[in-house]
Amino acid sequence: MERPKSNTQDRELFLSRKLNAPIELVWEVWTQPEHIANWWGPNGFSNTITTMDVRAGGAWNLIMHGPDGKDYDNRSIFKEIIPLKKIVYEHISYPRILATIEFEAQGDQTLITWHMLFDSAEEFMAVVKAHKAKEGQKENVEKLAAYLEGLSRQHS
Numbered sequence: 001m002e003r004p005k006s007n008t009q010d011r012e013l014f015l016s017r018k019l020n021a022p023i024e025l026v027w028e029v030w031t032q033p034e035h036i037a038n039w040w041g042p043n044g045f046s047n048t049i050t051t052m053d054v055r056a057g058g059a060w061n062l063i064m065h066g067p068d069g070k071d072y073d074n075r076s077i078f079k080e081i082i083p084l085k086k087i088v089y090e091h092i093s094y095p096r097i098l099a100t101i102e103f104e105a106q107g108d109q110t111l112i113t114w115h116m117l118f119d120s121a122e123e124f125m126a127v128v129k130a131h132k133a134k135e136g137q138k139e140n141v142e143k144l145a146a147y148l149e150g151l152s153r154q155h156s
Contacts, residue, residue, distance in 0.1 A: 008117055010121040010124065011117065011118040011119070011120060011121045011123070011124040012115065012116060012117045012118065012124070013114075013115070013116040013128075013134055013137055014113070014114070014115050014116075015113070015114045015137050015138065015141060016111065016112070016113045016114075017111070017112055017114075017141050017145070018106065018109050018110070018111050019109060019110045019111075019112060019144070019145055019148055020109055020145070020148065020149065020152070021108075021109070021110055021148040021149075021151070021152060022105070022108050022109075022110065023084050023103055023104075023105040023110045024084065025148065025151065025152075026103060026110040026112065026148065027083065027084050027103060029144065029147060029148065029151070030087060030101065030103075031052075031054045031087070032052075033049040033052040035147070036049065036052070037049050037062075038147055039140075039143040039144045039146070039147040040062070040064070040140065040143075041064050041136070041140060041143075042135070042136035042139040042140060043139045043143070044066070044067030045064050045065060045066055045067065046064075046065045047062050047063065047064055047065065048062060048063045048065070049061070049062045050062065050063070053078070054078060054081055054087075055078060055081055056078060056079060056080055056081055057077065057078065058077070058078045059075070059076070059077060059078075060074075060075075060076040060077070060078060060089060061073075061074070061075050061076070062074050073093060074091065074093055075091070075092050075093040076089045076090060076091045076092060076093075076099075077089065077090050077092055079098075084103060084105075085102065085103055086100065086101065086102050086103065087099075087100070087101045088100045088101075095118055095119070095123045095124075095126075095127045096118070096119040096123070097116050097117065097118055097119075098116075098117045099114070099115065099116045099117075100113075100114075100115045100117075101113070101114045101115075112141075114137065114141070116137065
C-alpha cells in the first residue's frame with residue numbers, strides 16, 4: 001500500500017502489513033497489556049507496562065528495557081479508540097509522536113497500517129538516525145507477526 005502524499009512526509013513513518021490472524025486476535029494483542037508486553041519494541045527489548053487504559057484520554061505508560069541495559073520510559077495518551085478499527089495515541093515523552101494504527105479484516109487475516117507523525121522534521125531525523133526508528137518499527141511488526149503465529153499454534 002502506498003503512503004498517501006502529504007506535506008508532512010519529512011517527519012513521518014508509514015508501514016503496512018498483512019498479518020496471518022483474525023482481526024479480533026490482532027486487536028486483543030494490541031490492547032491487552034499482558035500481550036503487548038510480549039512483542040512491543042525493536043528486537044532485544046522487553047517491556048514493563050505500568051498503565052494501559054485503552055480509551056480516549058486513557059494513559060499508556062511503559063518502560064522498555066533495552067539490550068544495552070538501559071530503561072526507556074515511554075508515556076502516551078490514547079486519543080481515539082474505535083474497537084477493531086483504529087487506535088490513535090500521542091507519545092508525550094521524547095520523541096513526541098502521533099501514532100495511528102488502523103485495522104482491516106481481510107478474511108481470516110488482518111491488514112494493519114501504522115502511521116507515526118513526529119512533531120518536527122528535526123526530531124524525526126534525530127530519532128531515525130540515532131535510534132534507527134524505521135528499522136525498529138519494522139522489527140516491532142515482525143515481532144507482532146511472530147507472536148500472533150505462536151498464539152495461533154497454541155489455539156489450533
